[in-house]
Amino acid sequence: MKPFRVRLTFILIALIGISMIGAGFTMAQLFRDSHINALEENMSREINLLSGTLDFVDMEAPEAVAYYTQQAEHIAKLTDSRITFITKAGRVIGDSEKNPLEMDNHSTREEEILAAEDGVGRSIRYSDTLDRKMLYVAGAVSSDQGFDGYIRLSMGLDAVSEGLNRAWLYMAGVLVLLFMAATLVSYKVASSMTSPLEQITRVARRITDLDYDARVPMRRKDEVGQLATAINAMADSLQDQLKTIRDNEDLLQSVLDNMTGGILMINAEEKIALVNRATEKMLDISNSEVAGHSYRELKRHYELTRLVEEGVSNKQPIHEERTIYNPGERIIRLDAVPMMQDDSYRGMLFLLQEVTEIRRLEKMRSEFVANVSHELKTPVAAVKGFAETLLGGGVTDEKTARSFLQIIYDENERLNRLIGDILELSKIESKRVQLDCSPVHLIDFFDSVLGTISKVAEKKNISLSAEVPEELFIEGDEDKLRQIFMNLLSNAINYTHEGGSVKVSVINRVKPDGTETVVFTVSDTGMGIPRKDLPRIFERFYRVDKARSRSSGGTGLGLSIVKHLVELHRGAISVQSELGIGSSFILELPLLQEEKL
Template sequence: MSRFRNRLTLTYVLMVGLSVLVAGIYMAYSFKESHIKQLEQTMVQEIKMLDTTLDWRSFDTAEERSEYYTSWAKALQQATETRVTFVLADGTVIGDSSYDVNSMDNHLQREEIQQAANGYFGSIIRFSNTLNENMLYVTGPIQHPGKFEGYVRLAKGLAEVEAGVRQFLEYVVIGLAGLFLAAAIVSYRIAQKLTRPMEDMTRVALRIAKRDYSARVEATGKDELGQLGSAINAMADSLEEQVNEIRENESRLRSVLDHMMNGIVMVDANGRVGLMNGKAEQLFGLSCKECLGKNYTDIRIPSELQVIISEVMMYRNYVQHETTVYYPEERLLDIHAVPVYYTDEEWAGLLLMMQDLSELRRLERMRSEFVANVSHELKTPIAAVKGFAETLLNGAIQDAETAHSFVQIIHDESERLNRLIGDLLELSKIQSRQVPMQYSPVHLPSLLEQTVHILKKNADRKEIEITLEVTDDLFIEADEDRLRQIVLNLLSNAINYTPEEGKVKLCARPIRVDSSIDSELDEQIEISITDTGIGIPKKDLPRIFERFYRVDKARSRGSGGTGLGLSIVKHLVESHQGTLKVESEVGIGSTFTIVLPIIQDAPIDFE
């Protein structure tokens, strides 16, 4: 816009300057013509006066005649500062104030002489090589029969006239320069006044084009520019309102799509991917940037999916299909491909909705396994009780020693059944949060010593050495009964799975861990139980906290375990907002490590 203003200013200046220059040249030309005209009239008057006042004589010889007229010519030149020449009718020069007449050519063909030969005064301007200036020649006819018949020519240099014209032109140039400067300033001001609103409107329009819808034109007048500015402001208001509404709707749609549990992909009529939400990115292992705008055949999606999309693109019908994909990981997907049309039933593409059924199927499988495990675990003691009871009923009760043995087995199996049902109920209560945690300060050394004392007899029977290492005066905020249950279960497992004359170590100490909040360190308690037992294979480590999972089923059942102890421990640790991990090596032993916060900030609500 500044270039436009400069061009407008230059145009104004050139127009004014050209007008002044033309006027100046015209005035200089008029001045020169007027001056020459006046000079010419003066010279005509002088010729007429000379015609009436000069004593025209007759001479016997040409020498006398030339001498007479030459003397007069010189006298007249001194009086009028004008060159005077007397020329006869045949063109012979008989007197001149500046040159020797004998050396002068015949003047009959001179233009001014030819004009005077027609009976009127002739005049011409001609450059004089001798004087190196322009000369004005004025010639008048003279008729004195018997005395002089010919022409009187007066010549005057135009140096003064041209000097005056030059001086006048200098004044014109100086005035023109000043006028140029004034015109430039005034024109710039005028152009600025005209273009500033246009520049403002242009800037606002460019900002709006760059999606800055807050740009507005400054308040202007009521002229056409003002009306245009008001129209631009109204347009910006409307655009801003519409864009804000679109952004709000887009934000809502994006929020809904990003938080959907199903993957959403939209493919347009040309097969290009136009929409993909975060769940779809997770399912495909791709990002939106890699897919948007590209044809579905050019992106790395499962071939089963490409077949479904191709089918809908070809036949434009609804397709529902369950399929397993193997990249980026194995998943079972329930796919719904829905054809999409515009309001006028014009084909728009398709919408792909994908639900990951992998977790659902895993939970169903776990439920089935759980039911099977519970049934199996319940069936074993019940079958034993039933079998031995039937044996007693069939007559074995008569043998006192056999009857006592069978009754003891029935008692043991019923106790095992009772423990199993108790553990199931306990695990169910913990998982459902039916029993709230009762937090209170717990003296950890006392709790650990009591737990070791409870299991001391079991350890002594196997000659297992139990070592307790705990920092004195160590307190923790916890549910004392639940914390004792955690340690008791882990310590009992360590004793049960450690061969005779083995070692079990129970250690508790305070530690500091990064809380990941402003890089602060939180003080926590680490409880570790290490044994020299049979160990756990690495392949079984990820599953040992599952319900009823046993590494060695025969050994576990022989030890009287229900297969629920570690699962209960895991949920109790999580209820204390702690973590549980295990490290083990077959034939060397295992270490279970619990990390609990010293202070419970707030109970976790899992519902």
Template sequence: MRYRTRLTVVFLLLIGISVLTAGLFSAQLLRNSYMSSLETNMDREIRVLLATSDWSRTGSEKDTEAYYTSMIRELRESAGSRVTYIRADGKVLGDSDHDIQGMGNHLDREEVKESGVGKTGYAVRHSETLNQNMMYAAEAVADSSGKVVGYIRLAMSLSDVEDSLRRFWLFLLAGLAALVLIAGVISYRIARSMTRPLEKITRVAQQITNLDYRSRVEIHSKDEIGQLGLAINTMAESLQTQLGRIVENESRLQSVMDSMQSGIIMIDREERIMLLNRKAEEFLGFTAEELLNHAYTAANQQYEFSQLIQTCLATGETLRDEMVFYFPEERIMEVSSTPVMDGQGGMAAALVVLHDMTAVRRLEKMRSEFVANVSHELKTPIAAVKGFAETLLNGALDDEEAAHAFVKIIYDESERLNRLIGDILALSKIESRRVPLDFSPIDLNEFLKASLRMVQTEADKKHIRLDLLPAAPLYLEADEDRLRQILLNLLSNSISYTPEGGEIHVRAEHVPGATDDQDDRVRISVTDTGIGIPKKDLPRIFERFYRVDKARSRSSGGTGLGLSIVKHLVELHRGTIRVESTVGVGSSFIIELPVIHQ
């Protein structure tokens, strides 16, 4: 039952009980008033009867009965009530309403017992003779000597009193019904006015429970209910502010975690994954939905990884190790497991951090290989210079022709050594991005023509035809010197690896952006009819000191760093380079550069 209904029922019960209680008291007071008034009247009438009639008649019983019966019936008209005369022994000598022959001894009647000379006795009971409630009043009759010779009794019906009380109760109940109806409407409106604010407050509280902290209570008064509504609104504002801060902090934390290059995994004491970021998903090969609230063994990693986490959870120590992950792809990972303490100083979870060391280790390997390659490349010309210098010192200077040849070799090797060191220094600067680029507009067709003229002499020595394919006017922003370095390097390589009588084709074309967000680009391709590059060597062609034909490269004076320099310079221009090649057919180096540098 709703509180509003219960409150209305309580109001009605209070009103009903109050009215009924007042009615009971009023009815009892009215009845007592009627009875008291009736007793007073009957007492007065008895005394009048005693004073105005002769009650000392004696004689035969039959004559006495006839006398008293006749007199009492005459007195009934004046008394207005039933009159009975009872002899001192209890025998009825006369009655105004009934034949005395059928009436028993009345000495045991209550009113008779309580009566006396000058004292009236009263009694109320149901009359079997008249079949109604009656009030009886009796007083003793004494002779001249004071001896009681009989009793005069008056009897009056209580039907008038009962009718009055019945009418009173009927009026009372009708009034009560009307009052309950009116009071019900008024009570309901009062209860509604009292409960509607509470219902609104309850509804707002439920909405707040459902995390709708924007809900507010409309306050129309400053009473206790208004104060409660104000408290609810204040609480909602506080919760909304705190939730906003929590969401903002959580969003910041999630953004930080998602932008981290390290994988983060939090594992609780029950060995379940509580938290992981996107990088951890990438490293483990599973999504957060597949791993959250599951055991960390669901990641299906090697035994060493699981053992490190289990040891951290068991001992509470910070552990660090480097291991190889083979799923979803092979990676060298540095795994760090750190205990996370709770407020009581106990261990709550283990925080596992995954660092991808693959690139670092690859760079270390490349650095090591670079040092070894540099050492190897430097060793050859230095050994040649040293050997021929020793030969000259040991007497070859006397042979003019041999000395000239040896000095020429020393000069060539020193030139090669100079080029190698120059390329190493240039590559170092380019890789460290310490090479400043001066971007300016370039007419690409004129630029390509000028570049081909610079290598024309070298190409003519091998009877190689240089061909610039016609193209529409093209312009782009680039560093002209570095772009020429790129193109000359590619043209020189093509000339070196193209047999005599071959061809080299250079083309430039416009490439529109595939989407609105993608800028237009310029594609430059250098295609030759040379010896080609084996398919297995294509992925490594741009590595430092990598040679497809090592003997031929050295004999041509190459340092093995040209294509690596080209690749880095193209990337500095925010472009891309790739190679397509077929052994025995030729190779094509394709460069794509943005039209406008950003």
């Protein structure tokens, strides 16, 4: 620790020495400036005195040079300074030290230029004539006797230099004494500080090594004790701030990881700075693999990469959609904004949002409107056409007229069913339908449903059967369940050839998590559904056999209503079918409905 003590002593002495030297230079400069300012003011007053008392003659008179030279020499003896008379054009017409005729033009001298502007000018420079540094003060003087120029006084700065030298000698003596006293005091101060400072240094090193639990065990009341307290407070603050930073980082990471939208950040060097989990899943990439690499490494998503490149190049906001394939077709909406901080460009931030489902729903909505218009137009046109024929008197045969009226009635019924189904579907989709749940005894329920629809089946010689456990109950809205199975059984009968069969089977199932469900299967021996149509079978107005569906009076909304009612019961529906063999609609509903809080 002794070398440190010695170093500290020398540092203190050096600081005192530097302070004294700095103070000496400052004082010397102040002394020099004040003395020069005093000289300048005296010389200015002398010029003003001369301008008021001197007898001037015409500057252009032949005897002007001799006269002003004589006056300059006379005044110089009285003022102990050099006197020079100068015309406005810079020509010297009188000087106390040199023949004016041998002197050059003074129009470019600093003091004359300043005097021309402000009335009085000053400059300090080396005089080649007198071989020493001089102070020059010039004043603009104008007299009615024909003098219009400058009177310049100059004086040597030797007195100022002598004063400075004396000051330096005095300060040097004082400095030596101070150095001797400072050496003794500094050594004692260093000795008292080294031991606690060594302890503080060890703790500071531990904190530097990220050991924020380190503390200085010191209870002193002096400055060193205050330093120890400050170190401990700093360690406490760092520990709290580090915890806050880590908590914020964890929170920010959690937000980024749980965002449904993707985040892609490109820094100013055009490298990927951040990719969140949603983007990783969307683009099938990993943040650890692409971070720090160029965004062009996303080249397998060509359209998206080209859009990112456009944003990075132009540094302008972007709002576009692109289609990528990962693995299937996906529509990605990309919103980009430049990141600015204090008018400095920091990179581009891209928000990726998958809108595949939104666009699909928009397309379905558009198709729904078109289909509704088409479906409504057909019966309305039929009713209008046959009614116009009857009103026009073109049908005189009563049998034909009755057939026309029957067609009008059937089309009206179809129109009513269509409007009813549309309203029902609208209520279900807008969540305005509430379930009125109660226990439903399934064997009695299906006896009633099959009894209602049996007449239709008998017309096509189709056998109806049901396999339902006798004591099985389910909690649900009986009216909605009836609507579900009436739709499914009606479809099964309509698309089953004469002599076929339609069957309902019900089983109770327990899931691995312990919840109980009831599985319903409505199967038929009909024509079946092509594999390509299976994914769209529950869409509104989608028909597999459009001609047969229209002839049977179907609206194309039945299965869509069924799907929504099943989901309203928190269930699921699926379909299995083979062409020429038949179809099976499988429903799985919970045995008990959860109570809504």
